[in-house]
Structures are given as structure tokens and as C-alpha cells.
Amino acid sequence: MRIRIVDAFTDRPFAGNPAGVMLLDAFPDDDWLQDVAMEVNHAETAFAHRLPKGGAADWALRWFTPVAEVAMCGHATLATAHVLHTTGAHDGQVRFATRSGVLIATPAEDGSITLDFPTAPLTSVEVPSGVAGALGAEPAAAFDTGPNVGDLLLELADEKTVLGLTPDHKALAAYSARGIIATARAEDPARGYDFVSRCFFPNVGIDEDPVTGSAHTALAPFWSGRLGRADLTGLQASRRSGVVRTGLRGDRTLLTGRAVTVIEGELLTP
Structure with missing residues (x-):
């Protein structure tokens, strides 16, 4: 299984916020996801798998810190959208099914990506x-x-x-x-x-x-x-x-930034 480290909200390596990103066929059990996130040891690791066509979302997406699953994460969503677009796994706008509802990521010609997230009530x-x-x-x-x-x-x-x-x-x-x-x-x-x-x-x-x-x-x-x-x-x-x-x-907030893949490798543990 391929795993990537992506620096998000930056246009250069070794800046911004690093996130692990894995594209899967389905979500394994939660303990495995948490173990991988602990091994990656960045603020969040994102796990995504493709959903059937015709639904409200294109990919399912979850985020884990080294110690817990979180309900919302912007930089790892940006990192996942970047991986989908740079690898050709998904073209154009992508809709993610998450614990915070459907979140949309839209790429621009200049290489930036805009996320559509719910506005936090203050x-x-x-x-x-x-x-x-x-x-x-x-x-x-x-x-x-x-x-x-x-x-x-x-x-x-x-x-x-x-x-x-x-x-x-x-x-x-x-x-x-x-x-x-x-x-x-x-x-x-x-x-x-x-x-x-x-x-x-x-x-x-x-x-x-x-x-x-x-x-x-x-x-x-x-x-x-x-x-x-x-x-x-x-x-x-x-x-x-x-x-x-x-x-x-x-009630929606747009978050725009760039991302850079800095590491790509193979996860050997089944």
C-alpha cells in the first residue's frame, strides 16, 4: 500500500503542515488506522477510499492524530485532494464524505486547492x-x-x-x-x-x-x-x-492553499 507525506498550506517542502495520506480500497478496522497514524506521527494522517458513483460524495475520508480520530481536519483534506489530483486518481472537484458532512475540494489552474468547510459558530x-x-x-x-x-x-x-x-x-x-x-x-x-x-x-x-x-x-x-x-x-x-x-x-468557509508531496513509499505491514 502506498503512503505519502504531503506538506499542506505551503508551496515548498519542509514548511506548512505535514500529513500522511493513504488511498485504500476500504477502511480496515479502527485499531489499524490508529496504529498507522501513530507510526506516521504527524498531526494527522488521512485515509480515503473511493465511493460508488452517483452518490452525494466521491470519496470517504477519515483523519487520525497519533492518539485519536478527529471530526474535522483541513490540512489533511487539502493533502488528500492534492494526492488525488497529482496521481490522477480523481480529476476536478472532489467531494469527501466525512464526520463533518460532505466537504468539497476544488483545484485551480494555478495549482492551489480550495476547500469548502462549514463555518464554525462562535x-x-x-x-x-x-x-x-x-x-x-x-x-x-x-x-x-x-x-x-x-x-x-x-x-x-x-x-x-x-x-x-x-x-x-x-x-x-x-x-x-x-x-x-x-x-x-x-x-x-x-x-x-x-x-x-x-x-x-x-x-x-x-x-x-x-x-x-x-x-x-x-x-x-x-x-x-x-x-x-x-x-x-x-x-x-x-x-x-x-x-x-x-x-x-x-455558513460555509472557503480555505485556499497549496500542497507539496515530499515523501512517497510503501507501507509493508499488512
């Missing part, structure tokens, strides 16, 4: 007591991002504060189902991005995620409401870093 909440100490900065505001994303979104004072965070990952685990999205407005939009973010997901085995597509389904409505524009660009400022172009379309 609910303003009190800043939890103790989260500032765990994060290492005092949030200005806090928002619940709903069940699909499962994060606590925290607005911080400025870009410099987001970039300088050195959180206590174990302590952060107490504040949301998946983790924390820390964000601030870009100091200089002339650099090519409107807002900056970092994402910490200790509850699913990821201290800091390099680039998180699903988090941008919450960041898009958050910053579109503040900046007054539907189309924005976000920089996720992890060590690897990556760029996500967002387009708020009501």
Missing part, C-alpha cells in the same frame, strides 16, 4: 480563570468554536504577543475539547496577511499544530467581522509556518 464566553497563566498571555476575549472544531479561541493584544507564546501545554488541556487558538490582528498587512494565529492541541496529542485548516473556519468569521471583509489571509506562525486564504460565505 459564542462569546468569559475568559476562563487560569488560562492566561497556562497560555503565557492575558486574552482580551474568548470564544467557543462549537462541536466540530472544539477549540477555545483567544484574542490576544497583538501579533508580537502571539509570536512570543511559550505555553504550558499540559495546563492548556483543561480549557477545551481539542485545544486553544491564539490570534491577533497583523501588525503590518503589507506583509501579505491580515491576522496571525497559533494553535495548541494537547488533548489530541499535538502540542502545537503547524497549520490548522479547521481553526480557520473559526478565524474567518472572527476576523471578517472585525475587519469588514469576507476574503482574508491568515498566517499561522508556527516554526514551520503556513498561509491560509479564507473566504467567508455565510
Whole structure:
């Protein structure tokens, strides 16, 4: 069985967010999928298999971190769509059947891929007591991002504060189902991005995620409401870093980026 490592939300190797991708004939048992994801040991490994023609979706898609299955993952969806198109396994727009409904990936002539995801519902909440100490900065505001994303979104004072965070990952685990999205407005939009973010997901085995597509389904409505524009660009400022172009379309959010296959090999374990 072929397995690939794809760097997503970047146009160059060794940046963005790496994802494992496997195209299968059917899903084996969950323990096997989890074991493969643990072996790959990236934020997510995506498993997909073709569905019968004529249905609501073209491929079934699931995502696993090294320790758990997740309900939504943007970068591994982008990586899977990239593999389908670059290998000729699927031409044009592809519809994925997932735990978050049907997600659509549309390739463009310039090599980018646009994902159509549900917009996260944002609910303003009190800043939890103790989260500032765990994060290492005092949030200005806090928002619940709903069940699909499962994060606590925290607005911080400025870009410099987001970039300088050195959180206590174990302590952060107490504040949301998946983790924390820390964000601030870009100091200089002339650099090519409107807002900056970092994402910490200790509850699913990821201290800091390099680039998180699903988090941008919450960041898009958050910053579109503040900046007054539907189309924005976000920089996720992890060590690897990556760029996500967002387009708020009501209850749907478009996430656009590029991907690069960096490793292709053979999984020998049956």
C-alpha cells in the first residue's frame, strides 16, 4: 500500500503542515488506522477510499492524530485532494464524505486547492480563570468554536504577543475539547496577511499544530467581522509556518492553499 507525506498550506517542502495520506480500497478496522497514524506521527494522517458513483460524495475520508480520530481536519483534506489530483486518481472537484458532512475540494489552474468547510459558530464566553497563566498571555476575549472544531479561541493584544507564546501545554488541556487558538490582528498587512494565529492541541496529542485548516473556519468569521471583509489571509506562525486564504460565505468557509508531496513509499505491514 502506498503512503505519502504531503506538506499542506505551503508551496515548498519542509514548511506548512505535514500529513500522511493513504488511498485504500476500504477502511480496515479502527485499531489499524490508529496504529498507522501513530507510526506516521504527524498531526494527522488521512485515509480515503473511493465511493460508488452517483452518490452525494466521491470519496470517504477519515483523519487520525497519533492518539485519536478527529471530526474535522483541513490540512489533511487539502493533502488528500492534492494526492488525488497529482496521481490522477480523481480529476476536478472532489467531494469527501466525512464526520463533518460532505466537504468539497476544488483545484485551480494555478495549482492551489480550495476547500469548502462549514463555518464554525462562535459564542462569546468569559475568559476562563487560569488560562492566561497556562497560555503565557492575558486574552482580551474568548470564544467557543462549537462541536466540530472544539477549540477555545483567544484574542490576544497583538501579533508580537502571539509570536512570543511559550505555553504550558499540559495546563492548556483543561480549557477545551481539542485545544486553544491564539490570534491577533497583523501588525503590518503589507506583509501579505491580515491576522496571525497559533494553535495548541494537547488533548489530541499535538502540542502545537503547524497549520490548522479547521481553526480557520473559526478565524474567518472572527476576523471578517472585525475587519469588514469576507476574503482574508491568515498566517499561522508556527516554526514551520503556513498561509491560509479564507473566504467567508455565510455558513460555509472557503480555505485556499497549496500542497507539496515530499515523501512517497510503501507501507509493508499488512
